[in-house]
Amino acid sequence: MVQPIVTRAELEVARGRVAAHAYHTPLLTSRLLSEESGFDVRFKAEVFQRGGSFKIRGALNKFATLSREEKERGAVCSSSGNHAQGFALAARLYGIRGVVVMAENATPSKVAATRAYGAEVVLHGQIWDEANEKALELVESEGLTYIHPFDDLALIAGQGTLGMEILEDWPDTDVIVVPIGGGGLIAGVACAVNALKPTARVIGVESSDGPAMKASMDAGHVVTLDQIDTVVDGLRAKRVGELTFAIARELVSEVVTVSDRTIFDAVLWTMAHTKLVVEGAAAASVAVVRSGLVDAPKGSRVVCVLSGGNLDLKQIEGRTWN
Numbered sequence: 001m002v003q004p005i006v007t008r009a010e011l012e013v014a015r016g017r018v019a020a021h022a023y024h025t026p027l028l029t030s031r032l033l034s035e036e037s038g039f040d041v042r043f044k045a046e047v048f049q050r051g052g053s054f055k056i057r058g059a060l061n062k063f064a065t066l067s068r069e070e071k072e073r074g075a076v077c078s079s080s081g082n083h084a085q086g087f088a089l090a091a092r093l094y095g096i097r098g099v100v101v102m103a104e105n106a107t108p109s110k111v112a113a114t115r116a117y118g119a120e121v122v123l124h125g126q127i128w129d130e131a132n133e134k135a136l137e138l139v140e141s142e143g144l145t146y147i148h149p150f151d152d153l154a155l156i157a158g159q160g161t162l163g164m165e166i167l168e169d170w171p172d173t174d175v176i177v178v179p180i181g182g183g184g185l186i187a188g189v190a191c192a193v194n195a196l197k198p199t200a201r202v203i204g205v206e207s208s209d210g211p212a213m214k215a216s217m218d219a220g221h222v223v224t225l226d227q228i229d230t231v232v233d234g235l236r237a238k239r240v241g242e243l244t245f246a247i248a249r250e251l252v253s254e255v256v257t258v259s260d261r262t263i264f265d266a267v268l269w270t271m272a273h274t275k276l277v278v279e280g281a282a283a284a285s286v287a288v289v290r291s292g293l294v295d296a297p298k299g300s301r302v303v304c305v306l307s308g309g310n311l312d313l314k315q316i317e318g319r320t321w322n
Contacts, residue, residue, distance in 0.1 A: 004243050005250065006157045006188065008195035014061040014157040015164055021093055022056050022161075025049050027169045027303070032273050037289050038298040039175075044166055044305045047276055052113070053308030054162050054185060055079075055086030061158030062147055063094045071096050076144040078102070078132040081110030081233055082308050083149040088119035099144060101135040103127055107233060107312040127228065128182070129238050150184030151241025159185045163192030166303050173200050174300040177285040179307050180204045180213045180255065182237045183244025189305070190251035201253040203294065205284045207235045208257040216245050217255055230260055234281025234308065254295070258287045266290060267311070282306040 006014075025048050033041045046054045063075075074097030077087045084100040091098030098119040102111060103126055115121050124134040128149070139146045148155065162185070166173060176193065178186040190202045206214055210228030224239040240248075248255070263280050266287035270278050278286075285304035288294060294302060 004153060004246055005194065006153060006160055006191040010157050011160050011164060011192055011195055015161050017064045018057045018060050018158055018161045021050070021060055021090075023049055024165055027166060028274070030274060033286070033289060037292075037294070037302075039289065039294065039296065039300050039302040041289060041302050041304065042170065043274070043276070044162065044303055045276065046162065047278055047282065047306050047309030051082070051085040051089050051117070052310045053082035053086065054159060055082045055308075056089055057086070057161050058155035058158035058184060058188070059083070059086040059090035059147070060093070062152060062154045063090050063096065065154045066145060070145040074099065074144050075147050076101065076135050076138050077147040077149055078128060078135040079149050081107050082310060084110060084114040084119070084121075085117060085310070087147060088114045088117035092118045099138060101131045101138070103131045107310065109312065110310050113310070127236055127238065148241070150182030151243045153243060156184055156188045156191065156243065156247070158188065160188030160192040162305070163189035164196065167192065167196045167200070170301065170303065171197070172301050173197065173303055175201045175203060175294060175296050175302045176305065177203045177205060177288050177294065177302065178305045179235065179281045179284045180206050180240070181234050181281065183213055183240040183248055185305070185307060186252060187244040187247040190247055194251050201296070202251065203288065204248065204252050204255040205288045206255060206257050207232050207263060207284070208259050210235055210237070211255075211257045212237050213240045213245065213248060214255040214257055216240055217249060232260060232263055232280035232284070233312070234279060235284065256288055256293045258284060258291055258293070262287045262291060276306065277309045277311055278306050279308050279311045282308050
Protein backbone atom coordinates (compact mmCIF):
# COMPACT_ATOMS: atom_id res chain seq x y z
CA MET A 1 0.00 0.00 0.00
CA VAL A 2 1.33 3.46 -0.95
CA GLN A 3 1.78 5.73 2.04
CA PRO A 4 -0.67 8.69 2.02
CA ILE A 5 2.04 11.36 2.06
CA VAL A 6 1.24 14.91 0.96
CA THR A 7 3.53 15.88 -1.91
CA ARG A 8 5.50 19.08 -2.38
CA ALA A 9 3.19 20.09 -5.22
CA GLU A 10 0.14 19.65 -2.98
CA LEU A 11 1.84 21.65 -0.24
CA GLU A 12 2.60 24.48 -2.67
CA VAL A 13 -1.07 24.63 -3.74
CA ALA A 14 -2.12 24.67 -0.09
CA ARG A 15 0.41 27.42 0.61
CA GLY A 16 -1.24 29.70 -1.94
CA ARG A 17 -4.72 29.08 -0.54
CA VAL A 18 -3.66 29.57 3.07
CA ALA A 19 -1.54 32.66 2.42
CA ALA A 20 -4.58 34.48 1.06
CA HIS A 21 -6.12 34.66 4.54
CA ALA A 22 -3.70 33.38 7.21
CA TYR A 23 -0.57 35.00 8.61
CA HIS A 24 3.03 33.93 8.08
CA THR A 25 3.81 33.78 11.79
CA PRO A 26 7.24 34.68 13.20
CA LEU A 27 10.07 32.42 14.27
CA LEU A 28 11.35 33.85 17.55
CA THR A 29 14.73 33.24 19.16
CA SER A 30 14.75 31.99 22.75
CA ARG A 31 18.06 32.99 24.29
CA LEU A 32 17.27 31.57 27.73
CA LEU A 33 16.04 28.17 26.55
CA SER A 34 19.01 27.99 24.19
CA GLU A 35 21.38 28.57 27.11
CA GLU A 36 19.55 26.06 29.33
CA SER A 37 19.41 23.30 26.73
CA GLY A 38 22.61 23.77 24.76
CA PHE A 39 20.61 23.98 21.53
CA ASP A 40 19.87 26.95 19.29
CA VAL A 41 16.14 27.18 20.05
CA ARG A 42 13.46 29.14 18.25
CA PHE A 43 9.70 29.28 18.69
CA LYS A 44 7.26 29.06 15.78
CA ALA A 45 4.80 31.53 17.28
CA GLU A 46 1.45 30.37 15.94
CA VAL A 47 -0.05 32.11 18.95
CA PHE A 48 -0.15 35.15 16.64
CA GLN A 49 -2.19 33.32 13.98
CA ARG A 50 -5.75 34.34 13.13
CA GLY A 51 -8.04 32.52 15.54
CA GLY A 52 -5.16 32.09 17.97
CA SER A 53 -3.83 28.79 16.59
CA PHE A 54 -2.58 26.92 13.53
CA LYS A 55 -5.99 25.37 12.85
CA ILE A 56 -7.18 27.96 10.34
CA ARG A 57 -4.51 26.71 7.92
CA GLY A 58 -6.07 23.30 7.41
CA ALA A 59 -9.61 24.64 7.37
CA LEU A 60 -8.80 27.19 4.67
CA ASN A 61 -7.25 24.57 2.44
CA LYS A 62 -10.07 22.09 3.01
CA PHE A 63 -12.86 24.57 2.25
CA ALA A 64 -11.10 25.48 -1.00
CA THR A 65 -11.50 21.87 -2.18
CA LEU A 66 -15.27 21.63 -1.56
CA SER A 67 -17.70 21.55 -4.45
CA ARG A 68 -20.40 24.21 -4.80
CA GLU A 69 -23.00 21.67 -3.68
CA GLU A 70 -20.98 20.78 -0.55
CA LYS A 71 -20.58 24.46 0.32
CA GLU A 72 -24.28 25.15 -0.16
CA ARG A 73 -25.23 22.36 2.26
CA GLY A 74 -23.18 23.96 4.99
CA ALA A 75 -20.42 22.26 6.98
CA VAL A 76 -20.04 20.67 10.40
CA CYS A 77 -17.02 19.73 12.49
CA SER A 78 -16.22 18.53 15.98
CA SER A 79 -13.50 20.13 18.04
CA SER A 80 -12.04 20.61 21.50
CA GLY A 81 -11.62 24.26 20.67
CA ASN A 82 -8.95 25.42 18.25
CA HIS A 83 -10.23 23.60 15.18
CA ALA A 84 -13.61 25.08 16.04
CA GLN A 85 -12.26 28.61 15.74
CA GLY A 86 -10.24 27.93 12.62
CA PHE A 87 -13.21 26.19 11.02
CA ALA A 88 -15.61 28.98 12.03
CA LEU A 89 -13.37 31.73 10.68
CA ALA A 90 -12.68 29.87 7.45
CA ALA A 91 -16.41 29.19 6.98
CA ARG A 92 -17.12 32.90 7.40
CA LEU A 93 -14.43 33.83 4.89
CA TYR A 94 -15.90 31.38 2.36
CA GLY A 95 -19.51 32.40 3.11
CA ILE A 96 -20.46 28.91 4.28
CA ARG A 97 -22.82 27.98 7.12
CA GLY A 98 -20.68 26.44 9.85
CA VAL A 99 -21.86 24.20 12.69
CA VAL A 100 -19.39 23.17 15.40
CA VAL A 101 -19.92 20.41 17.96
CA MET A 102 -17.79 20.97 21.04
CA ALA A 103 -17.37 18.96 24.22
CA GLU A 104 -19.41 20.29 27.12
CA ASN A 105 -16.19 20.94 29.08
CA ALA A 106 -14.55 22.92 26.27
CA THR A 107 -12.71 26.08 27.31
CA PRO A 108 -15.40 28.79 27.67
CA SER A 109 -13.28 31.36 25.86
CA LYS A 110 -12.96 29.00 22.88
CA VAL A 111 -16.72 28.44 22.80
CA ALA A 112 -17.35 32.18 22.90
CA ALA A 113 -14.76 32.87 20.21
CA THR A 114 -16.25 30.20 17.94
CA ARG A 115 -19.68 31.79 18.22
CA ALA A 116 -18.16 35.23 17.65
CA TYR A 117 -16.78 34.05 14.31
CA GLY A 118 -20.35 33.24 13.29
CA ALA A 119 -20.56 29.48 13.76
CA GLU A 120 -23.47 27.67 15.39
CA VAL A 121 -22.19 25.79 18.45
CA VAL A 122 -23.63 22.51 19.74
CA LEU A 123 -22.26 21.25 23.08
CA HIS A 124 -22.13 17.47 23.48
CA GLY A 125 -20.07 14.91 25.41
CA GLN A 126 -16.91 15.20 27.48
CA ILE A 127 -14.17 14.44 24.93
CA TRP A 128 -13.64 14.95 21.22
CA ASP A 129 -14.68 11.42 20.32
CA GLU A 130 -18.15 11.94 21.83
CA ALA A 131 -18.55 15.34 20.18
CA ASN A 132 -17.57 13.76 16.87
CA GLU A 133 -20.35 11.19 17.13
CA LYS A 134 -22.83 14.05 17.43
CA ALA A 135 -21.33 15.82 14.41
CA LEU A 136 -21.82 12.67 12.33
CA GLU A 137 -25.44 12.53 13.47
CA LEU A 138 -25.93 16.08 12.16
CA VAL A 139 -24.51 15.03 8.80
CA GLU A 140 -27.28 12.44 8.57
CA SER A 141 -30.11 14.58 9.94
CA GLU A 142 -29.29 17.94 8.29
CA GLY A 143 -27.23 16.97 5.26
CA LEU A 144 -24.20 19.00 6.36
CA THR A 145 -20.77 18.46 4.85
CA TYR A 146 -18.47 16.84 7.38
CA ILE A 147 -15.02 18.35 7.94
CA HIS A 148 -12.75 16.08 9.96
CA PRO A 149 -10.57 18.01 12.44
CA PHE A 150 -7.37 16.14 11.58
CA ASP A 151 -7.70 12.97 9.47
CA ASP A 152 -8.02 14.52 6.00
CA LEU A 153 -5.25 14.98 3.44
CA ALA A 154 -6.40 18.47 2.35
CA LEU A 155 -6.48 19.55 5.96
CA ILE A 156 -3.08 17.95 6.64
CA ALA A 157 -1.65 19.79 3.64
CA GLY A 158 -2.95 23.06 5.06
CA GLN A 159 -1.31 22.40 8.41
CA GLY A 160 1.87 21.52 6.54
CA THR A 161 2.22 25.15 5.44
CA LEU A 162 3.44 25.83 8.99
CA GLY A 163 6.35 23.48 8.38
CA MET A 164 7.06 25.14 5.04
CA GLU A 165 7.32 28.52 6.75
CA ILE A 166 9.75 27.18 9.36
CA LEU A 167 12.10 25.82 6.72
CA GLU A 168 11.77 28.94 4.59
CA ASP A 169 12.67 31.18 7.53
CA TRP A 170 15.36 28.87 8.95
CA PRO A 171 16.66 26.43 6.31
CA ASP A 172 19.28 25.11 8.74
CA THR A 173 16.64 23.67 11.12
CA ASP A 174 17.69 20.27 12.51
CA VAL A 175 14.73 19.35 14.74
CA ILE A 176 11.09 20.44 14.94
CA VAL A 177 9.12 19.55 18.08
CA VAL A 178 5.37 19.34 17.46
CA PRO A 179 2.45 18.72 19.86
CA ILE A 180 0.05 15.91 18.94
CA GLY A 181 -3.71 15.78 19.43
CA GLY A 182 -5.29 13.86 16.58
CA GLY A 183 -2.10 14.17 14.55
CA GLY A 184 -3.02 16.60 11.77
CA LEU A 185 -0.34 19.15 12.60
CA ILE A 186 2.54 16.73 13.01
CA ALA A 187 1.50 14.86 9.85
CA GLY A 188 1.51 18.11 7.87
CA VAL A 189 4.81 19.31 9.30
CA ALA A 190 6.39 15.90 8.67
CA CYS A 191 5.25 16.01 5.03
CA ALA A 192 6.74 19.49 4.63
CA VAL A 193 10.05 18.35 6.13
CA ASN A 194 10.04 15.26 3.92
CA ALA A 195 9.52 17.46 0.86
CA LEU A 196 11.88 20.31 1.69
CA LYS A 197 14.54 19.00 4.08
CA PRO A 198 14.34 15.24 4.74
CA THR A 199 17.50 15.30 6.88
CA ALA A 200 15.67 17.30 9.57
CA ARG A 201 13.94 15.37 12.35
CA VAL A 202 10.37 15.76 13.55
CA ILE A 203 9.66 14.86 17.18
CA GLY A 204 6.10 14.61 18.47
CA VAL A 205 4.96 15.23 22.03
CA GLU A 206 1.88 14.04 23.92
CA SER A 207 0.73 14.10 27.50
CA SER A 208 1.67 10.94 29.38
CA ASP A 209 -1.97 10.93 30.52
CA GLY A 210 -3.26 10.47 26.96
CA PRO A 211 -0.55 9.16 24.60
CA ALA A 212 -2.69 7.90 21.70
CA MET A 213 -0.03 8.38 19.00
CA LYS A 214 2.81 6.88 21.03
CA ALA A 215 0.66 3.87 21.92
CA SER A 216 -0.18 3.45 18.25
CA MET A 217 3.45 3.80 17.15
CA ASP A 218 4.52 1.23 19.73
CA ALA A 219 1.77 -1.19 18.62
CA GLY A 220 2.30 -0.66 14.90
CA HIS A 221 -1.36 0.20 14.31
CA VAL A 222 -3.89 2.77 15.49
CA VAL A 223 -4.84 2.15 19.12
CA THR A 224 -7.92 3.48 20.90
CA LEU A 225 -7.06 4.34 24.50
CA ASP A 226 -9.42 3.04 27.17
CA GLN A 227 -9.31 6.42 28.88
CA ILE A 228 -7.43 9.70 28.83
CA ASP A 229 -6.74 11.69 31.98
CA THR A 230 -4.95 14.72 30.58
CA VAL A 231 -6.63 18.09 31.16
CA VAL A 232 -4.78 19.63 28.19
CA ASP A 233 -7.69 19.99 25.79
CA GLY A 234 -5.57 20.25 22.64
CA LEU A 235 -4.02 16.86 23.43
CA ARG A 236 -7.22 15.06 24.43
CA ALA A 237 -7.94 12.38 21.82
CA LYS A 238 -8.45 8.70 22.55
CA ARG A 239 -7.55 7.81 18.99
CA VAL A 240 -5.40 9.46 16.34
CA GLY A 241 -6.34 9.38 12.67
CA GLU A 242 -5.60 6.52 10.31
CA LEU A 243 -3.99 8.94 7.84
CA THR A 244 -2.12 10.90 10.48
CA PHE A 245 -0.79 7.69 12.00
CA ALA A 246 0.34 6.33 8.64
CA ILE A 247 2.24 9.55 7.91
CA ALA A 248 3.73 9.76 11.40
CA ARG A 249 4.88 6.14 11.32
CA GLU A 250 6.68 6.84 8.05
CA LEU A 251 8.10 10.31 8.65
CA VAL A 252 8.19 11.18 12.38
CA SER A 253 11.45 10.32 14.12
CA GLU A 254 10.07 9.86 17.63
CA VAL A 255 7.08 10.53 19.88
CA VAL A 256 7.81 11.42 23.52
CA THR A 257 5.51 12.11 26.45
CA VAL A 258 5.55 14.56 29.33
CA SER A 259 3.23 14.89 32.31
CA ASP A 260 0.48 17.50 32.58
CA ARG A 261 2.40 19.07 35.47
CA THR A 262 5.50 19.43 33.29
CA ILE A 263 3.38 20.93 30.50
CA PHE A 264 1.79 23.53 32.76
CA ASP A 265 5.15 24.37 34.29
CA ALA A 266 6.23 25.08 30.71
CA VAL A 267 3.17 27.30 30.21
CA LEU A 268 4.24 29.42 33.18
CA TRP A 269 7.89 29.39 32.14
CA THR A 270 7.02 30.57 28.63
CA MET A 271 4.75 33.31 29.90
CA ALA A 272 7.33 34.50 32.42
CA HIS A 273 10.39 34.43 30.19
CA THR A 274 9.08 35.16 26.70
CA LYS A 275 5.92 37.16 27.54
CA LEU A 276 3.97 34.89 25.19
CA VAL A 277 0.59 33.47 26.25
CA VAL A 278 0.55 29.81 25.23
CA GLU A 279 -1.99 27.09 25.85
CA GLY A 280 -1.01 23.73 27.26
CA ALA A 281 -0.67 21.90 23.95
CA ALA A 282 1.65 24.61 22.65
CA ALA A 283 3.80 24.57 25.78
CA ALA A 284 4.27 20.81 25.45
CA SER A 285 6.97 21.41 22.85
CA VAL A 286 8.80 23.69 25.28
CA ALA A 287 8.41 21.07 28.01
CA VAL A 288 10.19 18.52 25.84
CA VAL A 289 13.25 20.74 25.45
CA ARG A 290 13.28 21.78 29.10
CA SER A 291 13.04 18.12 30.15
CA GLY A 292 16.06 17.11 28.10
CA LEU A 293 14.07 14.81 25.83
CA VAL A 294 15.48 16.05 22.52
CA ASP A 295 18.15 13.52 21.55
CA ALA A 296 20.37 15.68 19.37
CA PRO A 297 23.95 16.99 19.44
CA LYS A 298 24.61 20.19 21.37
CA GLY A 299 24.28 23.21 19.15
CA SER A 300 21.50 21.64 17.09
CA ARG A 301 18.95 24.07 15.67
CA VAL A 302 15.63 23.21 17.33
CA VAL A 303 12.19 24.69 16.67
CA CYS A 304 9.40 24.41 19.23
CA VAL A 305 5.99 24.77 17.62
CA LEU A 306 3.84 27.02 19.82
CA SER A 307 0.64 25.76 18.24
CA GLY A 308 -1.86 28.09 19.93
CA GLY A 309 -2.46 30.73 22.55
CA ASN A 310 -6.05 30.06 23.60
CA LEU A 311 -5.25 29.39 27.24
CA ASP A 312 -7.83 28.43 29.85
CA LEU A 313 -6.63 30.47 32.81
CA LYS A 314 -8.66 28.37 35.25
CA GLN A 315 -6.29 25.47 34.62
CA ILE A 316 -3.41 27.64 35.79
CA GLU A 317 -5.26 29.14 38.75
CA GLY A 318 -6.65 25.82 39.95
CA ARG A 319 -3.64 23.65 39.17
CA THR A 320 -5.97 20.96 37.81
CA TRP A 321 -3.30 18.60 36.51
CA ASN A 322 -2.39 15.18 37.85
